[in-house]
Amino acid sequence: MAADAPHVDPSKAIAAIRDARPPATDRFTYLTIIETNLSPAVLPVLNEILQDAELTQEIGWDLVYNLVNLPGSEACLETIARLGNPREVILKVLETLEVLSSDAKGSDQGSDGGQDTEAQEPATLSPHKFITLLGMLAILHKRIKTKYPSRFLAQTLQTVYNTYSPNQEMTASVINLMHSLSGTQRPALPSRKSSVNVANPDQDGDMSKNAPDPEADKDDREDPTEASLQKRLLLSFATWVLEAYANGNEMAWAARLIEFYNPGKMVPGRPTLMAAFREDQVLLARDAIVGQLVALISDLGLHSCTKAFIGQLCEGPSHDTPLAGSEDFSSIDSIKLSTGGGVCLLAYWVFSSTVFDADQPTPAMHIFPEHFTILEKFLHEDPEQQIEKHTGTIESLVAIGLWLRANDLVAVNPTSSVANPATSSSSDDTSSDFMRYLHLTTLIALYHPQLRVRNAATTLAGQILHADPADDDRLRILYDLLENCMFASLKACAITWLREELIAASASTESETASTAGATSVFSGPQALETVEYVVFPNLDSLQGLDQEELVEYLAQNSPYLIQAANFGLFLWSSDKWKHVLPTNSDAAVKERWFEPLQGALDKLEKDTHSGELAGELGPLAFDLDVLRERLPLLAAAEGFRLTEEAARA
Template sequence: MERTVTIDKAINAIKTAADEIPAEDFISYSTILDVHLSYAHEFFSEEDQNSLLETLADILNTHEDLARDISWDLVSVLLPFLESSAATTLQTAESLIASTATKGNPKEVFIKVLESLSSLSWAPNLSHKEDEEDEDEDKAAHSGDEDEEKVASEEEEEEEEDKELHKHSLKKFHALLSALSIVHPRIGAKCPSRFLSTELTTLLGVVMKSVQWLEREEVDGVLRAILEFVELAKPELPRGPQSRKPSVAQGERPPLPPRTSTVDATTAAATTPAATPAKDDKELFLQARLLVSFLTHILEIYLLRTRTRYNKTSVEYVEKAHSHGGHTHPNEDEDEDESRGLVLGWAGDYDEKVTRLGKSKVPGGQTLIDDEREARAGRRDVKQIVEEISALCDGLGLKIEELLKIVETIDEPSENHDEEQEHHDVPAPSTADEVPLSKIGSLFLLAEKLSSQSLYEFTAGIFPEHQKISRNYLILGPGQSQPPVIDAVLYLGALILHEGAGLNEIPLQIEEFLIYLQTFAAISATATSPQIRFLANAHVVTCLKKHPDEAVRLAYIKDTLEHCPFESLKERVVVFLKDEIIAATSPSPASSEPSTPSSIFGSSLALQELSSALFPDVAELLSGSDQQNWSALKNAYPTFVATANLYYFLLKSPATQGRVGVCDKKHVDRVEEKFLAPLRKAVDDFKGVEEAGMGFEMEILKEVLERIGEVKKSVLN
């Protein structure tokens, strides 16, 4: 079509065609509209575009049959007009899309809206960008020097293009979701759940794409709009005893059948409304279950995958700064200035408000954990979205008991699962029981519900309930690399220890108990979040102290010292050993005798069992080249300092000198030969090395060793 078409000609063409083309030939009119609207979007001014759209709105209002038949085709044709910068054109286009949902054949418009939602473009044209980058690299290779200012300018342009794309896509998304909200209740179907399932699958795809490309605040807007749709689509479940299926496992009886009425059956039928068939209730529960499943999946995606930009107050900035030794270099790598995932801080809040009420903050100081708390406090909108999802699930009949069952159930991976799904279509569910919830989303929902329901009686124990949960998410699943998952699991553990059944059914096999502890010990050494590291270590220590058998505690200490690859964990068990010895040798308030006179930790048995692991052969550890020895010394420094401090305490304290075997000559000689002497030599050998503050730390170690020498002279001679 040539550009000689004017706005007047276009308006006249669509008006005349609407009057002259027979109603049964609506396809011809739809084609004419497509041509003129496409031309108008490309060549007309925004003012003329609005005039054409207003004319179309008048035609649809006056030609109801035509509006019904062509509305499905108008949805995709009108979407480009939502990119207009003119408010009037934008409003008219939005109104027309809503009108198609109101006037059009509901099932046809339904299909077109879902197609348009699925095809929304959130990502930039990556292939085009890659071609440009290749051209830039070729030019740079030939010129030998790249124009940095030009590159920076191009990057800014690309960023603006991406923002513009996201802005247009969000407008289209909101217009289409509004249309879906209009057409959804208009669909008359024997099984509405089939349409609902299709809608939710499409919206789940939208959520996955949005978290991939949009900023967190934009994702929040997408989720709020979707949650409004869920509120609209949720069924009204039957009330009273019939509102949920009785649980025989929990000892609940099904409702008794109604008593036989003495009223004449014919009269009763004429005066009372017909009872809702059971099949209708089954359909309602299926719809509710589909919505709950959808909500658990979007909760999982939102908390695990949402992009978070770094800034100096964000949790992610604090975590990454610690993982880089206190420094971040966001410009060194394009992915260094963002992360994925949102931590709500269930475990941290519980620690602050319950476990260590009034004791969780360092007086007069600001720690990294305090920085995390402040950053989360600024994310109230994230918490509100999670609260709204939880409230919607409550209204749809989801109970805490079911969530507990889901998170405790261990699903062993199936080797043929992926292959079966690849070659066979998964049939649509026909009952609520066939609809699975997201495993991770269920964990998040459980944590959220328990954190907000203080009156709920939580009776779970560490064994077996929390053991199963940690195995599900932290061993079989990838949870150890997902801070939101760790946060939820730690919160449940703290809740069980403080308000639940405690350790409960302690396993008879020591190995089973140790594996459980080692799961959280590893997190305390590797997590990027300072607060998660602290809480994971606190969980390990609390579980150890609650175990009634001292031999198990001693076995954990020994196993960690002998086999753990993390020096920070070895350092912590040395500190734990010191606490156990102090507790075992400290006199009780009523007498001068130890409060636990028969304790392993108050006798020489503990040091005898731990001697070779606690005081290793340092000369053997440092038997490589100078560079290898320096690296090994730096790595083992935390454990060496903790062990040296423990030894100094044992020699110095009157309560331990004669009880734990520290002054036994054979033991003293071995510690001196294998541990102290070669450690002093290593410190002297690397005295002049200056590297990232290690010189100061070596001075600390040297001072502790000197103090040990002094106290040995005064105690042993």
């Protein structure tokens, strides 16, 4: 390779390249001479020599790999793209993309001896080389004159996708390529202060310099089906790129929607995501890139949210193989769109129409059945792996769900069994549609690697729980979560949702009119707490028999839930407002079976800490224990608890 060649005097190298031009030497000898003398200094002269179209058609394709690895070679490569044999040069460009991508991955695997690989970003093909080669492809594909150009296009798109990394520059280059190959010259989108510009020799260069295709078919008229096939290939490719970009970049669609819907809950003076995406140049560019991708998808024909499109996402097979069907040229229907890309497109439509007030299609769908069906499609098998693999797609599903709930699009027919699963015909059915939907969203809240998405999924889960029109069903879901869920963070959420149900029921009761008097909820009286009391405040006597290590382990696993239970106790017993929902003697029972054993466990750990008997550091648990030590005395001093204690002593 040129990078390994010994230093050569530039003047001698230039003379050698000039003097050895065919017919002074044969083609193979001349290529060897060029490779031996290749350096940045000879590139201007080499570009002059390559203006000979006949010579470039002979040797141009063989220079691609060495040139793309040489700084300053862009002009030579553009000349090869304009004058070389387009079929041979395309194949060489694709081969070079694959080799460079493979080399990058190989160097990544061997760069640190296998140590600390998780802390490093994976090595990828150089964005500059990728952009340069895609610029060549844009020129080359326009030069090919054949009856079936889609067959060249399919191979190109597959290779480009396989070597693409979802950063800003490479994505902008892919968008340029698609614009060139589709023939669309959409005006630049109105900028939100930021955009990413990369070299685009097809649009910026001189097309009059392009040589004709030396292997053009005698009848170079395209097959009548070609235009639709090529458009479908590009549309398929665009949906895969959109999904890859959303999975590779934190778009914060769900978190920003929550901020948009709840401006009053934002902490004054604290930066918001909405503001960050307006002001940070990197984040602005991130939004701009997605906007360009979606605009291109619209230009390629997917510009409305039809029932057929929603139906394919819900009921059709899941397409997770890039450019699935691109090798089958029997019909455009054989070329499949990315299922995840379709979900990301839906999310962008609802997000941008809400936050940016953009004119985007409105999906004709509801939480039940469409959104629920799509969630199940993505999470029915190995949900943890699917969430980690498709982070952007899963966030998109959360964003769509938030939009649907905000627009009261929960169920098609509020009186159906989907909207009212409490009317389910089988009491043995362990989960209604609402319960199963809650299960799916809480999986996202557990496993998504981005905290903002986990929080948004938790918010969505709570919203859909409260949207269940059957109060018995809501109570059953809460009980199931509190009794059977093994994750303390979700049990803590269930307690929060229980408190929200009590507050909502109280507000509803206070606002009842004479015509609705008597129509009360299970959350309006003690029935709800009678049902869940023993799972919110379980018997903790077993803590007394745990050794130090076991006790620390229990508290580490359950501290979020215990803190929320303590907060809930303060909510219930700090005033008389909630006396009407408390079961008889619940305060005394909770104090005896839950409060006192927990307080005793905390006292034991504190004593061990002060005496130095506690082995090891508590780490993050220390903060949670401090919170519990603060909350429990407040609960003990609460009016309800204090009165109960005095009554017991009397």
